Amino acid sequence: MTAQVVINLLAAAAYLGLAIFAIARGARSPLARPLGLLGGGLFLYHSLDLLDDLTGLHAFLYVAYAVAPLLAFPLGSLLLAFVGERRRFATFLHIIGGYAALLAVLSLTPLFMTSPLLRTGDVGWALAAMGCVVPVFGLSFARLLRHVRVSEGAERAKARLLVAALVLGAGSVVFDLAAIAGTGLPRLSHVGLLAAASIIAAVVLDARLLKDATTSAGFAAAALGATAVLIQMALVQQVDSTSAVLWLGTVAIIVAVVAALRPVAEEAMRERSRQMELATLGRFTEQMAHDLRNPLAAIRGAAEFIVAEREAGRELSAADQMLGIVVERTRRIERILETYQRLGRVEPSFEATEVARLLESVVAGERASAAASIELELTVDPKVKRLCIDPDLVTHALENLIRNAKQAIVGAGRESGRVRISAALEDGALALVVEDDGPGMDARTREQATDPFFTTKADGSGLGLAFVVKVAKAHDGRVELESAVGRGTRVGLTLRAAAA
16 A cells, blocks of 8 residues: 555545534534535545545546535535625525536446446536536635635634635646646645645634534544544455445445434534523523512512501501502513513514604613723714604614623723714614624624524523514514624614604
8 A cells, every 4th residue: 555545545534533523513613514514525535536546446436526526515615604604605505516416416427327428537527517616716715805804813814824725725626627627737636635624624623613622522533534444444455346345335334424423413413402592591581580570579568568567457548558569560560571472572562752762761771780981872863753663672672782782892801892872764764773892703603693592602692683683674674783803893773664
């Protein structure tokens, strides 16, 4: 066995170990799944290519050519997720995935057709593969360059590394496709892809994917990947190269590894989801208990006063005030429960509202609970007057946004900070903006920020911004989130509101 074969086998083991580790961490980061798919695909491609070299059984090569275009989808998904634009370009990725799947099927036709629909490895196949690879590389390159321009510090350095990895990987793949097309250029994909994948893995694994990871998890992933490759080597050395057992054994190993990983990863994700939902339910219950505690305490105090008066044989006319408290607090509890039910369903109840007065009330309340070093600044356009909105829903949405802004500043260890709240009319809609000068979010966090149960806080529910989005939809409006590391966060809440 040559040194080149050993190196490629070790690379295959590294790819598989990376895939195992990334899939196991799937619930931790939006980058995990595409990284796992990319690592698994590269492992499969390398393994099949090596088996073709070692056995001379060209069926392996046909399958390797079928796998190659499929790698475009996880690569594009990974890079677009890094810049926080995977959802924006979801349709593009689905089109690329469908095209790659069709090309993969056509690449397998030499296995069972004497006149295949597409001759794998010829000029036509190379051009078809470029039609899959070039758009992904082009779009990813453009979005990464933009991310470099708008980012700062460590985030910009990571984006530049990914640009370098993309150029390296794309260059080696294009060299390979050009070589297949008969240009005489050398094939460099094994070396180029290994170097590019190493850079990508280093950047992605540092982007919160390693959070809470244990050393044993990394060793276990590496050991499983190495074991799978060693089994492959044993099959190659001990089974006749023309035997179907070799083919079936290799496929069985791959299927077994995938089958073993899938339930483990899915169960881990389900368990994390259950824990997040239970934690959110607990925090929701705590908030409700807090809101109900004061009126219940007043009712209890009034009732105890009335009982004491009766036991002392005194006239209950003195208890009229206490009875009034009981009635008023009972009604307050009913309103609280109705509010929680309506907030849960986000059912709007529109009424004419003095928007400026509502904003002043919300900001005054948040100032009272803010640290002295955090300045809250309110600006209301004079054109904003009485509008038909749901004042309760809008109040809770604004409180969520202002509270998030304050917590971002405090959580960053800042000694001072500023939160700006503004209101204006834009094209017949009420435009509310909450902007802070806090640490901001990276692109991955920004893309998930409005998802239910997503939070970066140890005690967060992950429902704040999701609730704000529901309030916007209830008013036929929208939420716009702008944020970058070191540049603060700006949330725009636009509500369609008729003049009262």
